[in-house]
Amino acid sequence: MSVIVYYTSITATAELERQQNGIKDMLEALKIPHKLMDLSQDETLLGEMRKKTGNPKALPPQVFYGDQYCGDYAAFANAMEYEKVEEFFKAQCQQKQ
Template sequence: MGVKLYYTTVAGSRSIKSQQSHITRVLDSKGIKYEIIDISQGSELRDEMRNKAGNPTAVPPQIFNEDQYCGDYEMFSDAVEADTVEQFLKMKNI
């Protein structure tokens, strides 16, 4: 699959839950297929997300295209505002 969204089902923060929901709504509305990876299923998934993002303190949501890092929620939100989501997601055939 292409786009991967690292998120958590046990977010203690309402902000993180809201960010994750916003990302999935936007991707769904644009018909972009994505895979959700729930880091609460194991610390190895959290470590994998942080490793791929190049940030040892990264928190979900984090977005990738395959193993290529796209960005975090703030970067995604900026792309939504600029109407450049497909470019942000590093999608081919734009």
Template structure:
């Protein structure tokens, strides 16, 4: 298993983004999974890296990867199917 990476932003005016980020971290912490936080607000390069991995030029945080494999993002109250299998 690779390193779980959570792309997030420490600077957001969106309540929805903040809530989704908090829920993703609660789920990972609740399952005692180790992960690396990558703050896309510090670098345009990191934001572009997140969007490239997601395959969506408009993707917003949070996005989850396991190693180099894109796992998805939380939608409608649940993690994406790949993310649930972490």
């Protein structure tokens, strides 16, 4: 099982692009296997992402470990602030299984 990030390649704001790139860059830096799901390429992915988060208004980026929800960008930023990024992607997500 690997980390799945729901994101969009068509961003409306520079802030959204920065958030998405921050998550993707950290996954690559930590060499954590991941899959990127581009909401702009498949219209069914937005509904799938929102259903999995349990939030009908959830916006990208959203992070999962398999089908287990890890969090959004705010949760990721919090993990960065407390130097717990690797745990956010690995241990935190795995514990929720």
